Amino acid sequence: MHFATSSLALFAASATAFPATSVLDSDLPPPPAPEPIEVIELPLPPVAPSNDTGSCTLDVNPRGTGCILRGLGDSAFQAGDFTTDGNNVIVTVMFAGAPAPPHPASIYDGAQVILVKADGATFTNGDSWKCLSCGVPEKQQQSRDPQTDYPHVFRSGDKALWGHNILDCNGHQLADDDCTPEEIFIYPIYWATIENGTEVNGAPRELRLHPDDTHLGFSSFTSSGGQNTFFGRLQFNPSPTTGKVLAPRYELVDVNLLRDPSRSERLTAEDGELKFHDDVILVGELRGFSGTGDEIVYIGETYEANNIDVSAVHVVTGAVRRLTEHPEYTDPISFSADNKWIIALDTRGTNRQMFMSGMRHVPPLIDLVTVTVAASTRNNGNRRFFNPILIDGYGDRGDYFGQHVNAEGDGSNGAVNDPNWNARADPAFSRDGTKIVYWQAIVTGRECGGANPLPCPVPTTQGQREYRLMLAKLTSRTPQAAPPVFDVPDQLPWATPFPPGTPLPNTTRGPSAGEYLLRGKLSGVAHVELSNSTGDQSGSFDTVAVNYTDYADVEGYLLNGWENAKSTILWPNPWNTLVDWYSDLEETGVVTASKKTSLDGFHLQIDAMLNIFNATGTLTTTIDGEVYEQPANGT
Template identity: 45%
Template sequence: MLLVSIAAFLAGAMASPVHKDSERPLQIDPSEHAPPPPPPAPELIEISRLPLPPVVADENEGACTVAVNPSRTGCTGKVASLQGGTFLPDDNHVIAKVRFAGAPAAPDPASIYTGEHVIIVKTDNSTFPNGDPWKCLTCGIPKENNHAIPVESPDYAYPQAFADGKRVMAGFYIIDCGEYDLVSPDCVPERTSIYQIRLENTTDGSGAGAAIRELRIHPDQVHLGLNSFTFSGNSLGQSTFFARLQFNAAPTTGLPLGPRYDLAHVNHLMHSGLSPPIYAVGDELHFNHSAITVGELRGFSGTGNEVTYVGYPVESCNIDVFAADLRTGALRRLTAHPGYVDPVQMSPDDRLMVIMDTRGSGRTEFMDGMRGIPPIVDLLTTTVCSSVRNNGQRRFFQPWLLDRYGDRGDYYGQEINGASTGFAGSGGFDDPEWNGGADPWFSNDGTRIVYYQVQTIPPACGGENPLPCSNSSEPGGRRERLMIAHLVERSPLPARNVMPMPDVIPWAVPYVPGETVPAPAYLNLKSGNYTLKGEVSGSASIEIIENDSKTAIQMIKVGFDNFSDDGLATLSGTQNITRNVEGFTINTLDWYSNLTREGIWPSRQFTSPAGFHMSIYVLTNLFEANGTLVTIAEGLTFRQPQDGT
């Protein structure tokens, strides 16, 4: 595919922790420094679709008739906000989120099948007693059983099953069937309850708690990882936490003032013992690649020993995922290939990982295709570099299977469905216009992976967009599908026995409700002129300019003079980037670049004479630019996407 050899080299050359000055060394597993084993050979993978509720041609009230669904158990539209979830403990069922549509009006019993809900889907070609291969878990739950703060449309994102088989977490809710298994005929709406998960954020316990998102169940089943947006200066940021899940049957403060789950013993996942990833000592800048910078928590290793996250880049604009040991702080870079990745899931024994990545699409290489650029301007560009991965609702993700050691040599994983070489519009499993969604999940026995796909639809194709739209060959013209990949050559793993993780993470910062969560220290660099010395030779001269209110960095100018960290190649040339932010979510970059890499894998990055001026709304990922930014590497030329594509 693209830039494989460069990615592999840098995975080995740059992933190792770097210790500078008098920093306390991390406790790192010596085996992680040993040469990795040879990459695995490609393995046989069989892919199939999983069943979903029938589709209605329109979503008007009453469109879901007996003719469409004889069981009268609901329909979806062609676009149903599908999101795949985890396997249940028996591995014969997975959970998913869908949006029902076309239900008849109340008091018709089928009126409960409307809006967003959590369903259970059979994976073994069997059916539930009513003949359906799926069951709605949250439809029809009596109002008195819903103990969450009332909302018109609850968000059941990232559904995950607990190991007891009786509870599911979806969004910041826990759906609980009491003493009954979720798949049992005895688990009916009248026996099902919904509880809200709450993170305290006031000193007196008042209010509805902090706004939390993208929660993940730790394999010990008693702790959670979670994210929460922050707003500092003119920047949108995110804090990440690790906490114990604790049932509170009768709270006396805060909302909801009824049975709920509270998050206790909360750890803010900021490294308290080492310098940040980029810091100044006098007029010299230094990098600390041992720093744990949890920009967005993505989950945990299968054994529960590590937290996985999107971190501060090791190479400029190259967004990768990392893993940090929760007890020791030992750090690993999991991916290195150019492109964007954030969904990652490790197998139950930690020997494999499945990621959703743009690799193979060429989507981001115009920004990150020149390898080994120190991530200096990333103090300004990270939000934009990560937002280019999508065109609105069109993702460029596809699922990739890697072993524990990640990209190396000529190995950068195995594309699970072969979409990089598939035929657009075919509708097959390898159709590149069927894009992967977050997150993929391993089965409990490690032999299967469930993931979901979304077909490209207008405005991401058709009209002014040069990409033609394709018809869907899925039942009912469905634009989303739930997939299962069977690793047929692998034997089932034994059941896991994960010991509970301590409540206190030694390297993290205790979270105190009501206190302002500190911004990452590297964002506090002040205006001035700095020097960054190459590890082997040369240097970079850097000028940092803050905004007028001194609340954020606004401009960075860099000049490289035969700069080399590896002794195999040198960087020369300049970067000059200014960022302006409107309302936290609209980022505009004025980017000037003229860089040359000489030595091994020569490459160039340059902008048009008037510069490259890019604007992106980070909540919709719509790309607009004037001017050009071009990277030439390995004889390939990478240009920015056309506006709106």
């Protein structure tokens, strides 16, 4: 399907809702002019009539090269990035309906990784796709890890990161005819860690490949719900003798814990006064690297109340910068190879988060107990509210919030801007900077239909497939050469070495329970009380109460009023949280704004792994007369 677009308008919310926050930094260039963008849907293998063995007949796929699932399900589809020449996109798919062995087409079964043509051409077999992992001999994929998400092509073009595996085509470019199953080897990635005195294979998640093809960044969750992020080097071991994976493997060595003990506190207390430290290095969820690899990109601590944004830290100097500022939620993000552009997936334009984050320049005190729900409400189960946003490499600033990639269209069923199609992680640039790939999934039940008041749309895709692969062509651009990759050291100067057996540090951060004063950078004060309902004064708390008096951190944003919240983890699930929230804030100056709960407060229960909105009471933000109300339950 083809969508001709000409996205000639920068994405901008109304001037009343998002006025310029401050004068642009004199060291930064002015925001770029809008540019034309053409969006097309890339072809995928045909949809299997059913999951039954043999349902993918020659009537469905005359070339006998497989069929894929109609529904998304778990790990059924995920797009990655481009091959080095920009002519192909790597994608994880779930094949279904293959005939039983020994039929030649029986190899098109289960989770596999394919290349999809992005230049309108076909492979020599006549298909616009090519399966890389199908038919690889068992001896060449010993101990293949079942985790097959986030595929990424190595800059060298002959390998791919595929979940917790590396697919290696023995020196051949992945798209070449010489890259056959007989030439491909799939090796697991092994991280040796120690748990209770026993060596186990560690559990990294969402691995991101550094542009040098040698290093990886990844996140890892603890059983108690904590998260840490790491950076390590890939080292091939053809004959391992220790560990649980005794097959040829890539090992993660020289691992760094992305934490600087001297800069690990976002909020500190001294002599009864609180202080926020904007230079803190607290890498929350790792999202990747800059195009040259000189920065690590991540979701970290918030700068404004309930506003989840993306930051970057330099791998050597430790310099931190905030990349996004829009009050909506940003998460998946990628840089162009030359660092000049960012493609981010963001809820901006949907008003999904505005009821809690729309008021600007409120210090993130309430986030001490509400950050989990602020990070969870950007989804409703399998309904995402992400759209692809093109931003220059300097990030959001002033009243510049980038350009919607898929802005054009009539919003109808199947249109490029159909709100029922939501972008998913991760987007990517072609190496020459002229193309962007992203993928979308359509909303399905329970997030529509049945008890949900939102009707379920009928997909217009082939076979009514519930996901689609999109290519955005930046038609006014000329191809740019990629600059050299940054020479990143194995041990980052500011990070903490993390050899096998190293215990994780205590993640309790911030001040203890008590009463404090926070002074505005320009004027006023905030009286803050941090407390624990159990009476524990050891450094943990579950309740924050704040009273603002003529408080201002930014010129023209004067804050008065109060806000308090209590967070309760609903054990045994550490991700299930109940927040009891009360707010009566007023902001004057550049804007006239308020953030208020109903008299009985706002009470939100949400599981961060499921993201189903379930609340009683109301929380409403009003900005210059424009009202932003919370979503209805289940929507």
